[in-house]
Amino acid sequence: MTRNTIAPFFEPKSIAVIGSLRETWFGGYVSIRHLLLFSFPGKIYPVNPSYGKVLDREVYPSIKEVPEAVDLVIIITPAQVVPELITECAENGAKAIIITSDGFAERDEKGAELQQEIVDIARHSSIRILGPNTVGTANPATGLVTTPYATRYEKIRRGAVGFCAQSGLAGLQAIPLQDTQYGFSKVCDFGNKCDVDECDLLEYLAEDPETRVIAMHIEDVKDGQRFLETAKEAARKKPVLIIKAGKTKEGKKALKSHTGALAGEDQVYDAAFKQAGIIRVQNFEELLDFSKLFGLQPLPRGNRIAIVTTTGGGAIFGIDTAMEYGLNIAELSADTIERLAKLSPSLAANPVDIFTTSLVFEDVLRLYRETMQIVLSDQNVDCAAIVLYETPFTTLQLHSEIVEVFKELRRFGKPMGIWVYGTRLPSMRELAICLEKSGFPVYFDFITPIKALGIAAKYSAGLQKLHQ
Amino acid sequence: MTRNTIAPFFEPKSIAVIGSLRETWFGGYVSIRHLLLFSFPGKIYPVNPSYGKVLDREVYPSIKEVPEAVDLVIIITPAQVVPELITECAENGAKAIIITSDGFAERDEKGAELQQEIVDIARHSSIRILGPNTVGTANPATGLVTTPYATRYEKIRRGAVGFCAQSGLAGLQAIPLQDTQYGFSKVCDFGNKCDVDECDLLEYLAEDPETRVIAMHIEDVKDGQRFLETAKEAARKKPVLIIKAGKTKEGKKALKSHTGALAGEDQVYDAAFKQAGIIRVQNFEELLDFSKLFGLQPLPRGNRIAIVTTTGGGAIFGIDTAMEYGLNIAELSADTIERLAKLSPSLAANPVDIFTTSLVFEDVLRLYRETMQIVLSDQNVDCAAIVLYETPFTTLQLHSEIVEVFKELRRFGKPMGIWVYGTRLPSMRELAICLEKSGFPVYFDFITPIKALGIAAKYSAGLQKLHQ
Numbered sequence: 001m002t003r004n005t006i007a008p009f010f011e012p013k014s015i016a017v018i019g020s021l022r023e024t025w026f027g028g029y030v031s032i033r034h035l036l037l038f039s040f041p042g043k044i045y046p047v048n049p050s051y052g053k054v055l056d057r058e059v060y061p062s063i064k065e066v067p068e069a070v071d072l073v074i075i076i077t078p079a080q081v082v083p084e085l086i087t088e089c090a091e092n093g094a095k096a097i098i099i100t101s102d103g104f105a106e107r108d109e110k111g112a113e114l115q116q117e118i119v120d121i122a123r124h125s126s127i128r129i130l131g132p133n134t135v136g137t138a139n140p141a142t143g144l145v146t147t148p149y150a151t152r153y154e155k156i157r158r159g160a161v162g163f164c165a166q167s168g169l170a171g172l173q174a175i176p177l178q179d180t181q182y183g184f185s186k187v188c189d190f191g192n193k194c195d196v197d198e199c200d201l202l203e204y205l206a207e208d209p210e211t212r213v214i215a216m217h218i219e220d221v222k223d224g225q226r227f228l229e230t231a232k233e234a235a236r237k238k239p240v241l242i243i244k245a246g247k248t249k250e251g252k253k254a255l256k257s258h259t260g261a262l263a264g265e266d267q268v269y270d271a272a273f274k275q276a277g278i279i280r281v282q283n284f285e286e287l288l289d290f291s292k293l294f295g296l297q298p299l300p301r302g303n304r305i306a307i308v309t310t311t312g313g314g315a316i317f318g319i320d321t322a323m324e325y326g327l328n329i330a331e332l333s334a335d336t337i338e339r340l341a342k343l344s345p346s347l348a349a350n351p352v353d354i355f356t357t358s359l360v361f362e363d364v365l366r367l368y369r370e371t372m373q374i375v376l377s378d379q380n381v382d383c384a385a386i387v388l389y390e391t392p393f394t395t396l397q398l399h400s401e402i403v404e405v406f407k408e409l410r411r412f413g414k415p416m417g418i419w420v421y422g423t424r425l426p427s428m429r430e431l432a433i434c435l436e437k438s439g440f441p442v443y444f445d446f447i448t449p450i451k452a453l454g455i456a457a458k459y460s461a462g463l464q465k466l467h468q
Numbered sequence: 469m470t471r472n473t474i475a476p477f478f479e480p481k482s483i484a485v486i487g488s489l490r491e492t493w494f495g496g497y498v499s500i501r502h503l504l505l506f507s508f509p510g511k512i513y514p515v516n517p518s519y520g521k522v523l524d525r526e527v528y529p530s531i532k533e534v535p536e537a538v539d540l541v542i543i544i545t546p547a548q549v550v551p552e553l554i555t556e557c558a559e560n561g562a563k564a565i566i567i568t569s570d571g572f573a574e575r576d577e578k579g580a581e582l583q584q585e586i587v588d589i590a591r592h593s594s595i596r597i598l599g600p601n602t603v604g605t606a607n608p609a610t611g612l613v614t615t616p617y618a619t620r621y622e623k624i625r626r627g628a629v630g631f632c633a634q635s636g637l638a639g640l641q642a643i644p645l646q647d648t649q650y651g652f653s654k655v656c657d658f659g660n661k662c663d664v665d666e667c668d669l670l671e672y673l674a675e676d677p678e679t680r681v682i683a684m685h686i687e688d689v690k691d692g693q694r695f696l697e698t699a700k701e702a703a704r705k706k707p708v709l710i711i712k713a714g715k716t717k718e719g720k721k722a723l724k725s726h727t728g729a730l731a732g733e734d735q736v737y738d739a740a741f742k743q744a745g746i747i748r749v750q751n752f753e754e755l756l757d758f759s760k761l762f763g764l765q766p767l768p769r770g771n772r773i774a775i776v777t778t779t780g781g782g783a784i785f786g787i788d789t790a791m792e793y794g795l796n797i798a799e800l801s802a803d804t805i806e807r808l809a810k811l812s813p814s815l816a817a818n819p820v821d822i823f824t825t826s827l828v829f830e831d832v833l834r835l836y837r838e839t840m841q842i843v844l845s846d847q848n849v850d851c852a853a854i855v856l857y858e859t860p861f862t863t864l865q866l867h868s869e870i871v872e873v874f875k876e877l878r879r880f881g882k883p884m885g886i887w888v889y890g891t892r893l894p895s896m897r898e899l900a901i902c903l904e905k906s907g908f909p910v911y912f913d914f915i916t917p918i919k920a921l922g923i924a925a926k927y928s929a930g931l932q933k934l935h936q
Contacts, residue, residue: 317752
């Protein structure tokens with residue numbers, strides 16, 4: 001049921017855009033330009049009384065003149081005219097409205113009244129509203145990008161991360177989404193959550209076949225009971241990672257003036273998240289970094305990690321992090337130890353440190369491939385953290401050979417997190433892009449991928465317990 | 469005294485390099501090439517019995533043939549010949565030796581005996597030894613780069629961060645030092661610490677006028693009492709940040725096989741660091757990210773932070789972090805509030821959110837400049853976290869105008885940390901490079917700069933207490 005009413009925000013067949021059509025960096029013109037740039041295949045109806053044509057499209061003086069009931073309306077106008085526009089949208093038969101306009105509950109008491117007014121109109125006509133005070137939604141699979149802020153985007157990679165935030169922080173104008181290689185299934189800014197909220201999105205994304213992991217930022221929860229139930233249901237289907245802003249008293253105070261959110265005590269959220277099986281993360285970087293691993297890699301079947309490294313010193317941070325995040329250092333089987341020792345005696349332990357061998361081995365890529373194949377085929381190993389050293393001699397050719405090695409390893413069905421380090425950032429970034437495009441999550445530190453694997457193992461154990 | 473015996477590792481006038489001179493990616497050839505590339509101005513003596521010339525330099529068949537007593541010798545040979553070489557170095561009158569060779573205490577019992585042998589020889593002749601099992605040192609100010617691993621470097625920026633690690637992790641081959649803009653004063657890998665250790669470096673860097681902050685990675689401490697005393701002394705002179713590997717039982721076990729380090733209980737280290745006034749950090753990224761702020765910015769006089777932001781949602785994470793790291797959200801003075809309100813009513817609170825105003829203000833750069841000038845001139849403000857939004861319209865011209873704005877703010881003598889966010893990573897990186905080159909630390913998240921400011925305020929308060 002929720003899915004049906006939320007779907008028009010992400011999968012509309014027709015969109016009306018009401019607002020300024022001036023060719024500038026903010027407004028309806030930008031939203032329409034984004035839709036065209038991303039090849040949105042549906043109908044687009046620009047609505048503005050002062051224009052004849054924009055971007056080669058007929059402009060309608062009012063939503064009343066639009067010849068069909070549209071799936072989605074995007075409103076980017078001053079706040080005071082919004083209530084009237086909603087009424088007109090209802091008459092049109094529109095299913096969903098994104099209200100980008102600000103000046104509502106986040107502003108002052110008068111704004112809050114105005115917001116209540118639009119909620120009342122919408123409820124009466126069963127239109128769903130996202131916002132106000134939102135940059136809207138994106139669905140890379142269907143060329144949907146509603147944001148009215150200019151970006152330098154041409155494409156967002158389609159992927160498995162469903163990403164929502166109660167703030168412009170999830171907007172395309174706030175995170176360089178185009179420069180990420182792991183891809184997004186859906187992106188949504190809740191804004192003031194006057195109607196559509198985190199629970200609606202949890203329900204929608206839990207059912208969404210493109211979404212394999214839900215990454216969510218919230219400032220508050222409006223209905224605790226419903227949140228607990230929907231979050232629990234969602235977390236049984238796929239990992240749900242949440243970052244909650246306003247942990248401190250001062251942070252909570254600031255929330256109120258931001259989106260009008262009234263946040264409760266942080267420990268209440270903590271307990272609720274735990275009860276619902278939600279993975280709470282502490283900062284935005286972790287939210288996306290952990291989601292990347294969930295989005296690209298399979299879940300581990302257990303918590304035993306193997307580490308393949310070129311730096312003994314770095315591996316120690318890996319071990320410390322693994323232990324702190326509930327992983328065990330895998331005890332390699334006798335057979336594995338024997339096979340590794342045959343390759344080179346100094347490899348026969350976990351962490352498998354290939355450094356000394358790599359100095360004398362004729363083909364380092366083969367050394368990597370064989371080491372990782374032996375390690376990942378061990379039944380005592382559930383997941384692996386792999387250290388790649390970007391030498392000053394790597395070429396694009398070598399990068400693609402490295403990717404091929406990892407593709408071969410996929411057959412073991414065990415998640416891998418990769419730390420790339422080296423001498424120059426540009427070539428490290430190139431290698432990371434190659435690997436992530438092919439589905440292998442890369443990090444420029446060794447702590448984050450191991451935290452991510454630890455969290456994945458914990459989530460996986462929780463699921464297994466449920467299904468026992 | 470220590471300073472005198474350690475200085476040759478960083479400020480040598482002459483260097484002998486003993487090892488393979490094959491043109492490959494590892495060995496004496498690479499060390500010499502690095503010295504030439506970085507324009508090391510002193511004498512370089514390649515030593516190898518099998519070569520006549522290398523890189524246009526005369527090769528000496530043995531250190532015995534080198535015509536002067538050298539300040540520094542770099543040994544990159546198989547372990548077993550090292551003791552004999554040390555004896556020869558002593559005869560030469562060399563002051564310091566970097567032993568890059570591995571196969572000592574980190575390998576096995578036999579290696580440990582070999583290591584003891586070289587220590588005995590060196591002590592007898594008062595030569596100081598760094599290593600074995602080290603990539604050596606770097607001093608950007610004097611063109612000194614001893615690492616025998618090929619890098620793609622041509623230059624390392626001279627700066628205020630003295631960076632040491634008990635592992636190749638501080639080597640130029642492990643951190644892309646050339647791509648950092650804040651600069652390093654000295655870089656050192658301790659290796660097995662058979663002689664020169666963390667205490668020697670603390671003493672040396674505490675006295676080093678180029679070093680404003682000491683960033684150190686350690687796996688163990690050999691002499692607890694001396695460490696406490698030297699660390700305390702160093703921390704009175706400049707901030708000392710330390711990351712300690714091997715927090716967990718499993719991590720400690722791995723340490724032993726890495727550099728032969730025998731680490732004690734983690735809480736003992738924790739207590740010692742606290743007693744000595746050392747700032748303990750939890751990962752490598754923080755070690756350098758925090759040092760960057762200490763290296764580029766003045767110390768705050770108090771703990772009251774102002775936040776200037778373009779995102780209300782982002783600012784809340786800033787507030788939470790500030791509170792968690794001992795900062796207070798500055799209460800702006802009545803005069804400041806009045807001046808901000810005059811610029812625009814929505815600016816009159818801390819965090820100062822310029823978003824709404826920026827949508828209508830004719831010159832956003834002027835808005836930034838005036839807002840920040842008003843805020844930083846407030847006597848109730850000790851430091852500032854500033855959010856910069858890299859719009860899709862910024863140009864290199866605008867980047868340099870932004871840098872000029874920040875340069876003007878320097879006169880307030882208050883530390884600033886900057887969060888850059890935006891739509892595209894490449895232009896965000898460009899802006900960050902421009903700012904850091906001019907001395908303003910940039911981060912791509914809002915947590916890290918505020919943590920760094922919090923830590924700086926705490927360090928500053930400690931210093932003030934000492935001087936009362």
